[in-house]
Amino acid sequence: xxxxxxxxxxxxxxxxxxxxxxxDRWTADAASWWDGFYTDRxxxxxxxxxxxxxxxxxxxxxGLVPPGRALDLGCGPxxxxxxxxxxxxxxxxVDLSPAALAWAGERAREAGADIRFHHGDAFALTAAxxxxxxxxxxxxxxxxxxxxLPPHRRISYLALLDRVLAPGGHLALTCFAAxxxxxxxELPDAAFYDGAGxxxxxxxxxxxxxxxxxxxxxxxxxxxxxxxxxxxxxGEPFLWTALFRxxxxx
Numbered sequence: 001x002x003x004x005x006x007x008x009x010x011x012x013x014x015x016x017x018x019x020x021x022x023x024d025r026w027t028a029d030a031a032s033w034w035d036g037f038y039t040d041r042x043x044x045x046x047x048x049x050x051x052x053x054x055x056x057x058x059x060x061x062x063g064l065v066p067p068g069r070a071l072d073l074g075c076g077p078x079x080x081x082x083x084x085x086x087x088x089x090x091x092x093x094v095d096l097s098p099a100a101l102a103w104a105g106e107r108a109r110e111a112g113a114d115i116r117f118h119h120g121d122a123f124a125l126t127a128a129x130x131x132x133x134x135x136x137x138x139x140x141x142x143x144x145x146x147x148x149l150p151p152h153r154r155i156s157y158l159a160l161l162d163r164v165l166a167p168g169g170h171l172a173l174t175c176f177a178a179x180x181x182x183x184x185x186e187l188p189d190a191a192f193y194d195g196a197g198x199x200x201x202x203x204x205x206x207x208x209x210x211x212x213x214x215x216x217x218x219x220x221x222x223x224x225x226x227x228x229x230x231x232x233x234x235g236e237p238f239l240w241t242a243l244f245r246x247x248x249x250x
Contacts, residue, residue, distance in 0.1 A: 008155070015152040018193045034097035038077070041103065046236055047076065050107060052083035053143050053174055054225050054233035055241035060087055064219060064243060065170050068138030073122050074145030078104025078115065079234070084141070085113040092133055094118040094125060123156045126164050135164030143174040147201040151189040154212055161216075167248040171216060174241045177223065178203035183238035209242055216244035 005011060041048065059065040060083075067088040072081040075093035077100055085091045085108075093115055095101050101117050108115045118125060118133060122145075125133045140161065149157060161171060176184030184203030185192075192198055206221050221242040227235030 012152055012156065015150070015193070018195075019150050019197060031096045031098065034095075035099040038097055038099040038103060041077075047079070047144065047234060049234055050077075050079055050082075051227075051232060051234040052080050053241065054227050054231070054235040055174060055243075056080055056083060056141065056143075056172055057233050059170075059172060059220075059243055060084075065139050065172065068169075069136070069166075070139040070141060071133065071135070071137045071164065073140065073142040074148075075104055075117070076100045076144070078107050078117075080141055080143055081115050082107055082111055082113050084139070085115050086111070089139070091115045092118060092137075094120065094122045094133065096121065123153075123160055126160050133164065136166035136169065137164050138166050138169045139172060140165055140169070141172045146173060147175040147184055147204065148198065149202075150192055150198060151202070158212075158215070161246070165246050167246055169246050170219070171213070171244045171246075172242075173209075173213075173244070174224065174239050175209075176201050176203045177238055177240045178205045178208075181223075181237050204240060206240065209240065213242075213244050216246055219243040219245050 005014060070084045070089040070091045072084065072091060072093040075081050075095050078093060081091050081093040081104065093104065098119060101119055105117055116132065118131070122133070125131045126135070146157065165171065176182065178184070178186050182203050184201040185199035186203045187199065209221065210218060221240065223237050224239040224241045225235040226237045227233050
């Protein structure tokens with residue numbers, strides 16, 4: 001008889017086990033899946049391009065997010081981390097995949113960018129002492145990490161923000177959009193625990209994002225611009241892009 005549920009972490013671990021291993025793309029066990037994904041660098045994957053998100057460029061160009069200390073969650077090949085470093089941000093970038101980090105490191109060396117890359121689970125790394133991911137960060141940037149989390153791990157995500165996002169700091173988020181021209185699964189949260197996995201990622205509506213991040217102040221939430229191939233920035237209209245601010249404490 002197994003009666004070991006005692007803490008919130010125990011409940012989260014139990015729910016992790018209800019999602020199929022093939023959908024496990026958010027913990028350290030997923031490194032091999034992502035390594036396989038990044039092996040062929042010539043695949044026609046939109047975000048393999050060496051361009052920053054158009055939304056991130058817009059936030060910095062308009063002065064909405066001034067240079068400071070930044071954490072890039074699920075940095076992949078490092079395109080957004082490189083852009084932030086070029087603007088004078090002190091950047092920590094984390095990813096589950098050694099293959100992605102190797103690619104990002106190559107790009108950083110070619111650009112002469114000073115970025116601290118970290119391998120592992122961002123939830124665990126930001127919760128542990130002595131990892132260098134303790135914050136506070138003036139900017140947490142996430143382009144494509146959040147929509148690969150199962151519903152219960154939003155709790156872990158919000159806890160990460162509580163731990164390491166500085167008062168007055170910003171969360172810049174890019175995720176799958178529900179509705180016309182969207183991408184990702186629009187099934188209700190409960191449907192992802194039937195053993196069929198996350199169906200490639202979860203789609204969100206503006207209302208759901210506002211509810212999830214209701215502890216933060218919305219600065220901007222819109223469809224990502226559809227950037228043409230010749231654009232210096234990345235943009236696909238099947239994504240939402242959002243900027244939220246953590247209000248300073250009184």
